[in-house]
Amino acid sequence: MTTTRSTTRINTLNRLDRKTLIILSHPDIERSIANKTIIGHIKKALPESQLEVRHLESLYPDFKIDINAEQAALLNADLIVFQHPLYWYATPAILKKYVDDVMTWGFAYGTGGDKLKGKHFLQSITLGGSRESFTPLGYNRFSIEDILKPMQQSVYHIQMIYNPPLYSYRNAYVPEVLNSMSEVRENAIAHAERLIEKIQDFSKGNKEKVENFIHKWFKHFDVLDENGYFIQYLHQDIEFTFPGYGNMKGHTEFNSWYYSIREKLEAPIKHEVKNLVIEETERNRFDVRFQVHFLAEEKESRKEIDVVETENWELIWDENGDRPIIAKYVVSV
Structure with a gap:
C-alpha cells in the first residue's frame, strides 16, 4: 500500500505578503536601454503592493543618502534586489556608498546588528560583454561569480540569505561597434522575465x-x-x-x-x-x-x-x- x-x-x-525591494543604481537611467527596460517590465508585471523600486541616483543626486529612510525600506522588505550594470567589475559608485552608509554597525552587523538577518538577497546585473569574455581565456579573465564574491561575502556577513546572482550578457550598445539596440532590448526583456519569475516564486513562500x-x-x-x-x-x-x-x-x-x-x-x-x-x-x-x-x-x-x-x-x-x-x-x- x-x-x-x-x-x-x-x-x-497566507496572512503575509512578501515584499520585494529593488535598489536600482544607474547613473543615467533615462538613456539606459537594458536597465530601463528591465525596470519598466517589472513594474508592469508586479503589483505595487508587493514591490518598491528605489533609484539611488534619482533620490540622491548629491550622494547624500538618507540612512534612516533606506534602513526603513530594508526593514520593510523580505527580498532585496540590487539591480545595476557592472561598473569596473563592481557596482556603480553610489551603490557602493549605499552599502557603506546604510549597512552600519548595530544595524546590519556587529553588536545588535542583526536587523537584516534572514532576509533574501539577489544581485541582478547587466553585463556589456559576451559570455566568452568572462572566462579564464576571455577578455575579462574571471567568471562573473568570481567577480561578485566580495558582495557574496558581504551578504553572508550581514546574515542575509544569498541567492545565486542573475545576470545577462551583451547589454551594452555602441553604434556600429558593439551589439545592436534591438539585441540589447531583447536581452533586457529576457533578463526581466527571469527576474520577474524569481520574484513571483519568492512571493509564493x-x-x-x-x-x-x-x-x-x-x-x-x-x-x-x-x-x-x-x-x-x-x-x-x-x-x-x-x-x-x-x-x-x-x-x-x-x-x-x-x-x-x-x-x-x-x-x-x-x-x-x-x-x-x-x-x-x-x-x-x-x-x-x-x-x-x-x-x-x-x-x-x-x-x-x-x-x-x-x-x-x-x-x-x-x-x-x-x-x-x-x-x-x-x-x-
Whole structure:
C-alpha cells in the first residue's frame, strides 16, 4: 500500500505578503536601454503592493543618502534586489556608498546588528560583454561569480540569505561597434522575465514545499522507514502527542515511540491525507491541520486498523537549509 493524496482541494492560507525591494543604481537611467527596460517590465508585471523600486541616483543626486529612510525600506522588505550594470567589475559608485552608509554597525552587523538577518538577497546585473569574455581565456579573465564574491561575502556577513546572482550578457550598445539596440532590448526583456519569475516564486513562500513535504513524510511512514529519516525533520525539543501514548518530548522519546510502532505494525501501511490546511502565521512558521485515513494491520493479532485521525503540526521552514523542522505534532482520533 502507498500514500495517496486526497482529491480535496488544498487550502493554503497566507496572512503575509512578501515584499520585494529593488535598489536600482544607474547613473543615467533615462538613456539606459537594458536597465530601463528591465525596470519598466517589472513594474508592469508586479503589483505595487508587493514591490518598491528605489533609484539611488534619482533620490540622491548629491550622494547624500538618507540612512534612516533606506534602513526603513530594508526593514520593510523580505527580498532585496540590487539591480545595476557592472561598473569596473563592481557596482556603480553610489551603490557602493549605499552599502557603506546604510549597512552600519548595530544595524546590519556587529553588536545588535542583526536587523537584516534572514532576509533574501539577489544581485541582478547587466553585463556589456559576451559570455566568452568572462572566462579564464576571455577578455575579462574571471567568471562573473568570481567577480561578485566580495558582495557574496558581504551578504553572508550581514546574515542575509544569498541567492545565486542573475545576470545577462551583451547589454551594452555602441553604434556600429558593439551589439545592436534591438539585441540589447531583447536581452533586457529576457533578463526581466527571469527576474520577474524569481520574484513571483519568492512571493509564493514555502507553502507548496510544506505540502510536498507532508506527503513525502507519510510516504516514508507507509514503509516504516528507518527512524533517521524522521529525526532529521524534528526539532530537538519537539512536543508530540499520539493516542494511547500521551504527551512526549524530544528525539529520545520519539525514537522509543517509533520503535514500538515498527514492532507492532506490519509494513506497508497506508495514510491518505485529507482536508489539508496550511496557514502561515508569521514568516516561515506554519500551522498545519489535516485528517489522515489510516489503514494498517497488527503483526501478532492480524487485527486491521481503520481509523480517521486529526493531525495538528507546528512547522518551521529553515530557509538556510531549505528544509522543514516540525516543532509540535499532535494526533487525535
